[in-house]
Amino acid sequence: MKNKYSVATLLLLGGLASTTAYAQDYSRVKSQELREDGTPALVQFKAEGNAYQLSNARTALREQLGLGSDDQLLQLKTQADDAGFVHEKYQQYYKGIKVEHATYSVHARQGRVESISGQFEKVRSLNTTPSIDASAALTRALSFVGAKTYMWQDAAEEVYLKAQENDPSATYAPKGELVVVRDMRSANPLKAGKPTLAWKFNVYAQSPVSRAFIYVDAHSGDVVFQDAIIKHAAATGSFATRYSGTQSSTTDSYNGSYRLRDVTRGSGVQTFDMNQGTNYSAAVDFTDANNSWTELNNTAFDNAALDAHWGAQAVYDYWKNVHGRNSYNGNGAAIKSYVHYDRSYENAYWDGTRMTYGDGATRFSPLTSLDVCAHEIGHAVCSSTANLTYSYESGALNEGFSDIWGAAVEYYKAPSKQTWLIGEDIDKQRPSLRSMSNPNAEGQPDTYQGTYWATGSGDNGGVHTNSGVLNHWFYILSVGKSGTNDKGNAYSVAAIGIDAAAKIAYRTENVYLTASSNYAAARTYSIQSAKDLYGAGSAQEIAVTNAWYAVGVGAAASGGGTTPPPPAPATYCTSKGSNVSYEWLDLVQLGSINRTSGKDGGYYNGTATSTNLAAGSAQTMYLSAGFASTAYSETYDVYIDYNQDGDFDDAGERIISGSSSSSATLSASFTVPTSARSGSTRLRVVMSDNAATTSCGSYSYGETEDYTVNITGGTLANQGVAATSTGAAPAALNGDNSAFGQAVTLYPNPASDVLNIALASKAPAVSATVTDLRGARVANVRFENGQLNVAGLANGVYLLTVSDGQKTFHERFVKQ
Known part of the structure; x- marks a missing residue:
């Protein structure tokens, strides 16, 4: 049997002379966290002394993982990030055979290896000569799936696949790949895990629909593992969408009319009508004569297609503008959506290639809401990053990350919606499918192994239930919370905002997590991500740690679980620009706040950055706009919540106001009123092309940034809420030749x-x-x-x- 990779082509990190594993070298180790099986999950190295260099990454892996001559690691990819790291990712092989779900990464900065992380399988003395061939194993796999029909049996679908992939040899027919995989037949996958030689098949069933990797023991013929590819959600024209009001959306002009196709984003965003059929090859375009899609609110629910198309564009824009990711795979892959799948079909799913939406029936309306769209494409992002196995805790993380992206995209594109509810637009019977702010309300746990924690093997080990823990962690991290969890632990977590929380979550999923990661690994790697992005000991790292403590995973950071909860912080309204294609804030400077930046997706949460302002002191602030090309007239409004009552509506709290069509640095001087309240409060900077933009809500073009200022020496009492006494007009901008006001x-x-x-x-x-x-x-x-x-x-x-x-x-x- 010839394997896909011969031993000669691998990066041989073990020796060839002996099967004995290398002794692990701890002399350079700063700290180490172990998985349940004793293998290293994260190893951090000392900065001083004989540090590993990136050019010697293989040595670091060999010495720290104790590799033997049968163990090989093949480099999969190298990527650099904005934090200055280079990440090399390796796939594990045993005697030249791929070990499923086992990858390890090297993380280096300025040429020095700072840490390694991942999942390494201890495989010893495994018989790698199969007893049954691929054909016999496939028979066992198909018997296990038990479908009526399969995609490769449909000639039209096979022809369509070949055309879609531009590959005459493309087929849905499964091809066997020999791999090493854990035997996961135990009810508890954390206690299972004997490495097993297996045949792996990608089995796509047409009726009833399912798609999964099926692993068949290459000696006994037993199915030892199933990893679902279709992850069910447990359930520019003018668009009159079904769920999101009137929206502008890119279409294309074709043959005298318009269709739901967009060539401006990656390799395209395309939306098709399946006419309640199940054959993708029979899908057709939705069309409109004048590109004003206002007549689709009909009995066929055609307006749901507008939500799917606009939603897919919103998801693409979120990943591109916020995380710098070009489509779900990072390489501009086309996003295809198929609406009106089957009759009364109560589901939506990503099948590894495309989005499929049912029209719903008794439980759901058509399942094309923005958060469902973002959730399902989030599964595609996961497949291209951590590739979390869809069972038990790794599957719960997979589902939880998709809910995180559902909330983040909704906040980004439609902040007036209920960010922390999933599926609220489509559920006919309940307020939502899931609540991230209160998972218990929808039968999910908000604490690890707490109330509603699923322990059985149903739903792939409770993936749609136990995801509530990750959901609630993200909610607490974003908005802050004090309370007591199901384990009786009192906690207090400071908010870092949804944007910073999303950046940490994305780095965790993209850089550190591996296919078999569990909640403990998610805690370890998210803390490391916060350190990478914001520094060791930062407010963000502390909040991440304490948020995990709040949901019952790991210990609290210093003070996060023992001090009495502080007074509830002020909750500020959201303010966000919807489009930064043409202009954005690129400089905000006041005291020790001095941030130059590019586009931040319409909003930047800089509340972790602060400066001290003495009551009665004169201050000068500097601002400037960045422009993609032409410099437009922009309105600048700057606010400080001097009395700390959670808004910017009181007299004197708009400290700067003016407009300019210059990209040069502008300045304005103001005086902090003596009547301000001492303590930390919010500074908000709003730059918009619309002079009517206020301190709250969304607006079209421009950007909002929030920071913290610490007022000292103020006379307002530190209890109660009162208006500031000053009624001074806001300061005007200086530094531009154009007349003050809208030009x-x-x-x-x-x-x-x-x-x-x-x-x-x-x-x-x-x-x-x-x-x-x-x-x-x-x-x-x-x-x-x-x-x-x-x-x-x-x-x-x-x-x-x-x-x-x-x-x-x-x-x-x-x-x-």
Whole structure:
């Protein structure tokens, strides 16, 4: 039997002379955390002395894992991140045969190996010559699945797959791969795990639908493990969506009409109609004559397709703009959605290739809500990162991370929705499928092995139930919480905000977790991720640790489980720009707060960064905008919650206000009122292209950033809530040549027929040109007497360049 990789092609990290494992070298080890089987989960190295260099990564792995001559590691990939790390990931082999779910990573910075982490299997004296061949094993696998029909038996689906993959040899028919895998037939996978030689098959059943990797013991013929690929959710046109109101969404013009296809994001976002069938090859396009998709609220629920298409675009944008990830696989993969699957089908799933949505029946409405879409594509992200096995604790983590991404995408794109509920838009019978803020409300545990913890083998070991622990950890980490968990442990966790929490969660999933990771590993690796991103001993690391303590995993950080809960912190409204394609905040400087940055997805939580402000002191703040190309007129508003009552509505709390069309550094001076309340409070900076933007809510173009200021010497009493006494007008911006205030006013905006143009300088506008978002000049507009005739334009967003003969200004307008 010839294996996929011969021993000669592997990076042989063990010796060839002896089967004896190397003795582990602890002389360079700073700390080590072990898995339940005694193998290292995370090894951190000393910075001083004879440190491992990245060029000697193989030596580090050989010495720290105690590799023998039968153990090999093949380098899978190398990636660098924004924190300055280089990560090399290796796949384990035993005698040249792949060991499933066993990968190990080397993490280096500035050429020095700082740590290694992952899952290494102790395989010893395993007979690697199979007793049954792949054909016999496949018969056993299909008997185990027991489907009526399989995808490879459908000729149309086979033809469609070949065309889709542009590969004439592509087929759904399973091909056997010889691997080493843990025998997971024990009810408790943590106690199971004898390494077994097995045949691995990717079995896609058409009726009833399922898709999973099936592992068949290559000696006995028994099925020893099943890893589901389809992860069930337990259950630009103008779009009148079913669940998210009117939205703008990219489509394409084709053959005289428009269809739900978008070529601007990665390799595309495409949405198809299955007409209540089950054959993907028979799916057709949704089309609209005028790209105003307002007539689909019909008995066939066609408007659900608009949610699926817009939702997939929102998911792509979230991963690209927030985490720098190009589609779910990081390489621009197309996102395909298939709506109206089967009749009365109460599910939605990712099958490893595409999204599939049922129309629901008695329990659900069509399952195309934004958080469900983000959840399911989150499974695709997991497959390309940690690839968490879909059973027991690793499966619960898989489900939990998908819920995290459901909440994060909803917060990013639709913050007015209920971020911490999953499936609230589609559930007919209950408030939601799951609650991240109160998992018990939907029958999930909020504490590890606490109330509602699932112990049986049903639902792949309780993956949809026990995910509540990770969900609640993320919620507590984001918003903070004090209380007592099911183990009787009192906790207090400071909030770090959903954006910082998501960055830590993503790094945990993308860099550190492996296929068989459990809750203990998630705790270890998320703490390490917080250290990587924010520094050892940071507020974020402490909060991550204490949030795990709050849900019953591990010990608290210093003070996180013993001190009395502090007074409840003020809860501030959300403020976020929906689009940073053209402008964003790139400098915020006040005292020791000095942050230069690129795009932050419309909002940045910098509350872990602070500066001290003395009551009565004069201060100068510096701000600037970054622009993708053209510099537009932007409005800046800066707020400080001087009386710490959780809003910015009191007199004098808007400290700076003004507008500028410059990318240069702007400045403004203000005085901290003596009546301010001493202590930590919120600083909010809002930059928007709309002068009507307030301190709360979402807006179209621009960005919001939040920070902390510590007021000293204030006279407001430290209890109760009172307004500040100052009624001073906000300071104006300096540093720009344009007149203070909005340089150009456009009205009405949006416009249907005529757009009026008024310059703040009172000078007449002598010329005006219009370009679309691609930068192409639009010819069918007429400008005269300060008015632009836009009646002939298609609906959408346009860029206006207007001149008074000396200065040129740029603004956006919407044609509707």
